[in-house]
Amino acid sequence: MMTLNTAIEKLNTLEETQRAYGHAMGVLNLDGATAAPKRSIVGRSKTMGVLSGITYQLMVNDETAEVLATILENAAEADPKVVRRAELLKESLDDMTRIPMEEFVEYQTLISQADAVWHEAKEKSDYAMFAPYLEKIIHFNRRFAGYKNADKPAYDVLLDDYEKGASMASLDPFFALLREKLTPVILEVAKRPAPDASFLRQSFPIHQQRVFSDRVMAMMGMDRERCAIGETEHPFTDGFNKWDVRITTHYHENDLASSLYSVIHEGGHALYEMGGADELQFTCLAGGATMGLHESQSRFYENLIGRSLPFCKALLPVAREIFPAQLEGVTPEMLYAAVNASKPSLIRTESDELTYAHHIMIRYEMEKLMMAGDVKVDELPALWNKMYKDYLGVDVPDDRRGILQDTHWSGGMIGYFPSYALGSAYGVQMLSAMEKDIDVWAAAEKGDLTPITAWLGEKIHRHGSFLKPNVLLEQAMGQPFDPNYYVDYLVKKFSKLYNL
Ligand SMILES: [Zn+2]
Structure with a gap:
């Protein structure tokens, strides 16, 4: 059984880590839209794939589920800001786990293909x-x-x-x-x-x-x-x-x-x-x-x-x-x-x-x-x-x-x-x-x-x-x-x- 204090510490670490990955991916995106040469997409999409895989694992695991549950069960004793963070993270965790993995992957593939097709379709009307x-x-x-x-x-x-x-x-x-x-x-x-x-x-x-x-x-x-x-x-x-x-x-x-x-x-x-x-x-x-x-x-x-x-x-x-x-x-x-x-x-x-x-x-x-x-x-x-x-x-x-x-x-x-x-x-x-x-x-x-x-x-x-x-x-x-x-x-x- 996790204590509330341990759960809060783990929440802090989780969010700092998430933010760090988000920061790195954001800079990569920005670089892709500004200074990076066209074919840099080859390496960047590989890197992005690895990083988003890690951020997925950070969220979807038994420990994160326990951290969020502990805080939400003890909401009356915790700082309202901590509770709100746990609520929002729980919502996104539920969103991430509701869709069967293979459907999610299929959809991601569809979206990346659709984007390329849309660009061409638009160009050709x-x-x-x-x-x-x-x-x-x-x-x-x-x-x-x-x-x-x-x-x-x-x-x-x-x-x-x-x-x-x-x-x-x-x-x-x-x-x-x-x-x-x-x-x-x-x-x-x-x-x-x-x-x-x-x-x-x-x-x-x-x-x-x-x-x-x-x-x-x-x-x-x-x-x-x-x-x-x-x-x-x-x-x-x-x-x-x-x-x-x-x-x-x-x-x-x-x-x-x-x-x-x-x-x-x-x-x-x-x-x-x-x-x-x-x-x-x-x-x-x-x-x-x-x-x-x-x-x-x-x-x-x-x-x-x-x-x-x-x-x-x-x-x-x-x-x-x-x-x-x-x-x-x-x-x-x-x-x-x-x-x-x-x-x-x-x-x-x-x-x-x-x-x-x-x-x-x-x-x-x-x-x-x-x-x-x-x-x-x-x-x-x-x-x-x-x-x-x-x-x-x-x-x-x-x-x-x-x-x-x-x-x-x-x-x-x-x-x-x-x-x-x-x-x-x-x-x-x-x-x-x-x-x-x-x-x-x-x-x-x-x-x-x-x-x-x-x-x-x-x-x-x-x-x-x-x-x-x-x-x-x-x-x-x-x-x-x-x-x-x-x-x-x-x-x-x-x-x-x-x-x-
Ligand atoms: Zn706007």
Whole structure:
């Protein structure tokens, strides 16, 4: 029989070891995405295989099971943070052991093949090539969901995996509200003349854009001794611990806004990672609580602050110092209109703040049908195209710019998309609570976001995953989640911008 103290010591060692492997694998991944030559994948995937095998064994063994059981049985006497760590680890242990080993291995092989096939299918715009893989991925996900909870619809199990508490019962009314209130605005805006954004599409030399990124990160109050920026095809953030966070961006010489808003978005993720309490570091409580909460932070900085008129007023003089010729005669109002240009489009990742959630809604509706088995895999492209026409009024010319555009399904991530839309909505409600406590817009106009980060830090960042996501959310929003805040904000902002 293990004592509580022994169990806690062993938990500490286990988590430090896990974090060390996670750190090493994270650096390898980052290296793979940045400096490593193309064929380094041969050795890296071998190394990753070995390391992930070790991390699996660290978790799945009798001793770990006993450690977690001892702490959970003696929860009343243990520190609540230790108990929460044991709870979260128990959840992931259960997830790891529920699926029979040979099915898990089969699925991993399928996913790595599917990813390669998807890349080629997308390039050739050949959905038929990818369809058999998608069919198997759906099948596996349905089965895995059944192992976890056979009483719930499979899609609900997956939704809850990515965003604790999310279900079709909560998301149906959310998306119905967006459809009802935003669709008319989106279609009306599409008829209005587009604002002039041509000044953002001149030549902006990349070495100068790098300087601009540094200035923007300074405006956000990011500690550069703890956060570095790199360059990758697709921007991302990786936080190893609060003292070592990496963000990446992608520079396009003829598009100033693209990297600018990537840096602000990833900067929001990074501030969340850097804001965790010291005592949570090197445990599973460090970092963000859910995907939706992480997106709520990145989108908060990117859209609510970064695309506001007050912040444009602060941003323009900084941009003009670096790009005086390109930005001559541009006013903050012109910049504000240009960075908020809205037009229904084909590609989710390039879409604007107003239309973004509609892209997510289409994926949500499709995933619901896929997981319920209500649609055949070869019927999906036609369904996709019909929804883009109905909800966004756009014609999808080919599957490359249609159903094949996202990497999520090929990676087995079904049920992930809704967290993006939820995150956007959470952020707006947090803003409304924040406005009662601090002068958000004075800070934005001054170009010093530290008071905003301090508020988010207190309400969200410092807690990591210690608090349950719903508790954390209500604490930040001051009340239960209400998507009307999000819808009202978008209708008001875009009605004004487009004189509706
Ligand atoms: Zn993000």
